[in-house]
Amino acid sequence: MADEPGITGAAAVLRTARRVLAFTGAGISVASGIPPFRGEDGLWTRFDPSSLALDTFLDDPAAAWRFLNEIFYLPLAGAAPNPAHRALASLERAGRLAAVATQNVDGLHRAAGSRRVHELHGTLRRLRCLACEAVSALADSGLGELPPTCRLCGGILRPEIVFFDEGLAEPARSDAFAAAAGCDAILVVGTSGEVLPAGLLPWTAAEQGATVIEINTVPSAYTEPLTDLFLQGSATALLPRLAAALDLAPPPAE
Ligand SMILES: [Zn+2]
Structure with missing residues (x-):
């Protein structure tokens, strides 16, 4: 758990910043029951990343859909936004957060009430006809x-997610990188920073002089070279405390 000075320092940055961007990864959705790709219990300990390539999907859409259903859609069916998603939505409502750029495809930021969400890897919640x-x-x-038709x-329909052999979703990519270039603080939450090119976003923000606040359970690729304020702990514990430190009303319960 981070100490209160960490929360206080981060709140002070957010209070004075003109534009704040949040950048989130799998760590923010773990508490909602969405399995991460990486780490000890990550999906990649059980599956090969090539099973999420567009070529694999096109080779056998029915088999690919059974796989997508097992790893994504079944967990998603029971998933609801958690206090971390809701804290970011309350920051946006209070005018303290310009947007969320996320690597997640679960749609939980929008479900929590966030309005400006740049989904860099697309979303499971939309399907597109091939x-x-x-x-x-x-x-x-x-x-x-x-497969759904x-x-x-x-x-045949495909999920509107970015497969591993595809580029980042547009206009999410251009919107997110423009937001990163124009923010004066970036709140990095629940991401290792190892997935490129999405992981470059905090670097873009820092190059323009933004303060980097990081919330992660363990240090990431950002912590040493980039992060100004590292708050170690879970997003579900720390983001609501950060919102509370900014005197924001508690987000609505589930
Ligand atoms: Zn069609």
């Missing part, structure tokens, strides 16, 4: 049959 490009909400299509043309 044939006609029509985009539909997961809630409308459903995953009753795999397009209501308009019958084509």
Whole structure:
């Protein structure tokens, strides 16, 4: 757990900053039951990353969808935003946070009430037709049959996530990097900083002189070279305390 001076120092930065960007990774969603890719219990201890390549998906969409369902959609079905997601939403409502840039594909920032969310790796909650490009909400299509098919043309749907052999989602990438270049503080939460190019975002912010506040359970690729204020602990414990230190009303309960 971070000491209170860490919280107090971070709150002081957020109070005086003109534009603050949050940059989040898998660590913020672990408490919501979304398994991370990396680390001891990460998905990559059980699966090969190539199973999340577009080529693999196109080779056998039905098999790929069964895999996606197991690792992503089943955990997502029972997942709700946690106090860390809600704390970021309350910071935005209070005018203390300009936007959230996230590497997560779970949609939990929006579910928590965050309005400006740049989803660098796309989202599981939208599906796109491989044939006609029509985009539909997961809630409308459903995953009753795999692979799910397009209501308009019958084509196979893909999740609107970024597969490993694809570039970052647009306009999320350009919006997020513009926000990083224009912020004077960046709040890095629950990310190792090892996934590129998304992980470059805090570097862009720091190059422009932004103060880097980091909340992670263990030091990351940012801690030594980049971070100004390191708050060690879980996002669900620390972000609500940070919001409270800014005298924000507690976020609504689930
Ligand atoms: Zn279609």
